[in-house]
Amino acid sequence: MIQKLGREFYLRDTIEAARAALGKILVHVTPEGMISGRIVETEAYLRDDPACHACRGMTARNAAMFGEPGHAYVYFTYGNHYCLNFVTQPAGVAEAILIRALQPLEGIDLMRQNRGMDRLENLCSGPGKLAQALGIDLSLNGEDLLGDKLYVLDDRLDPREIIARPRVGIREAADKLWRFYPAQYAPWVSKR
C-alpha cells in the first residue's frame, strides 16, 4: 500500500530529506486530471547558505520557507518560470529542497499539452519544466503537501548509488555537493 508522506518526513535535516525524496511520487490533482511523476533530482537549500533565498531573512517571496514543514514553496524566476520546493525543518528554520526533475508517470498527455513539447525526456527534466508540466504556479505557494491537491506518495527506490554534484545555476557555495540524483534515473534529470 502506497501512502502519502507524513509531516515527519519533512521535519528533519534538509540534506537527508533531499536524498530521501528521491524515488517518491509527486502528485498534482488538477481539474483536468491527475498528473504525477517520480522525483529523480533534488537540491538542498540551507538557512545559512548564501545561495538560499532565505539567508537574508524573511521577505514576501520566501515567507513559505519560514513556515511549517511539509508545505510547498513556489517562486517565480527569470520572468518565465515557477520552481517547486518542499519546506523542511520546524517553523522558523527556513530550509527547503528544490524539486529539479521527475520521471513522468500519470497524466502524460496533460504534460505534453501544458509544455507544448512531445518528447518524454523533455517534459519534466528541469525545475521550470516540471512546474509547467504539472500546472504548478504561485497559487500553490504555501500549499500543505499533506492535503488533497498537491502531495507526495512514498515509494521504494532501488538502493543503488545516489550521485552528489554541485547545485545548478548558483555562484555561491559551488563546493557544496547538494544536488542529488540516482544513477539509474540519469536519463530524466536536468543535467549530468
Place this chain on the structure above:
DNA sequence: ACATCGATCTACT
C-alpha cells in the same frame, strides 16, 4: 525611481 540579475528554457547558429 532606476538598474540589475536571477535555484531557467528555448531557439538558433
Place this chain on the structure above:
DNA sequence: GTAGATCGATGTA
C-alpha cells in the same frame, strides 16, 4: 555553444 525572452525582487540613489 550562445543569445534572447521576460518580470518580480532586490539593491543602490
